[in-house]
Amino acid sequence: MNSPDITLRRLIPTDAVACRDLRLRGLQESPTAFGSSYAEECDLPLATTEAFLAPDSGRNMFGAFDGDTLVAIAGIGRESRVNLQHKAFLRGVYTAPEYRGRRIAQRLIAYALEFADTLPDVRQVTLTVNAENPAAIAAYEALGFTSYGREPDALLIDGKCYDELLMVRFVETKSNA
Numbered sequence: 001m002n003s004p005d006i007t008l009r010r011l012i013p014t015d016a017v018a019c020r021d022l023r024l025r026g027l028q029e030s031p032t033a034f035g036s037s038y039a040e041e042c043d044l045p046l047a048t049t050e051a052f053l054a055p056d057s058g059r060n061m062f063g064a065f066d067g068d069t070l071v072a073i074a075g076i077g078r079e080s081r082v083n084l085q086h087k088a089f090l091r092g093v094y095t096a097p098e099y100r101g102r103r104i105a106q107r108l109i110a111y112a113l114e115f116a117d118t119l120p121d122v123r124q125v126t127l128t129v130n131a132e133n134p135a136a137i138a139a140y141e142a143l144g145f146t147s148y149g150r151e152p153d154a155l156l157i158d159g160k161c162y163d164e165l166l167m168v169r170f171v172e173t174k175s176n177a
Contacts, residue, residue, distance in 0.1 A: 006104055008111045011061040011073070016049040018070040019061060026073075026094030031157050032130050033094065061092070062112045064104050071099040074112045078119060088116045090127040093136075106139045113143065117171050124170050128154065131163040145169045 011019055027038040052059055058080070064072035072095040078088045090112065095105040116125050129136050131150060145167040154164035 005066060006071070006102075006107070007065045008108055009063065009065070010115070011053050011063045011070075012055070013050040013053045015063065015070065016046055016053055019053065019063065019073060020044075020046065020049045022070050022073055022094065022096065023092065025096065029097065030094065032155060032162050033133065033136075034092070035128075035155065037157075060112070060115060062108055062115070064095075064099075064108045066099070071096045072104050072108050074105070074108050076112045076116045076125070078122065086121055086123040088119060088122045088125045090116075090125055106142065109139070109143055113169070122171055124168050126166065126168050128164040128166055130155070131165050137165060137167075140167055143169065 024038060024042055027034055027036065027041060031037065051057060053061055058078065060076045062074050062076070063070045073092060074090065074094075075092040076088055077091060079085055090109065093105060093109065095108075113125060116122060125145075127140065127145065128151070129140060131137075137147075146169070147165045147167050149166040151164045151166060153161035155162040
């Protein structure tokens, strides 16, 4: 999954500054791609991001690096309730605009999905995506996601509502492999 110019790996607490900075950039530049806002996250202490990136946090964030520069992020989470633990979810995907068009996000998501596929008893990975983002939708479809619904007015940003598509990718169960 690595190439000479871009390295993919799981983020760790020492990546907190780069991760927070790229996430805040995404929240400013692409507010309709996130359920959170820049105003909600800009004043969070660095320790919050460090804790989020800790190996035992139950959260998993992955990054694409151009040398030492973090240029894309994607997260894999897992439902915590017993009746929902068969589901993981993809969230927080963002690529710096100057790196778009090089399939970096698609490679990073595929890398993150490889991790999700190793989680015990996970049978599906879900995501939501702004229905007005055809490039992201196409990238998710290329990775095996299919739409199973649409949430009208899922986001309200600066007085405008945006629908979100609900998408799922099923994982071949380990017992069937």
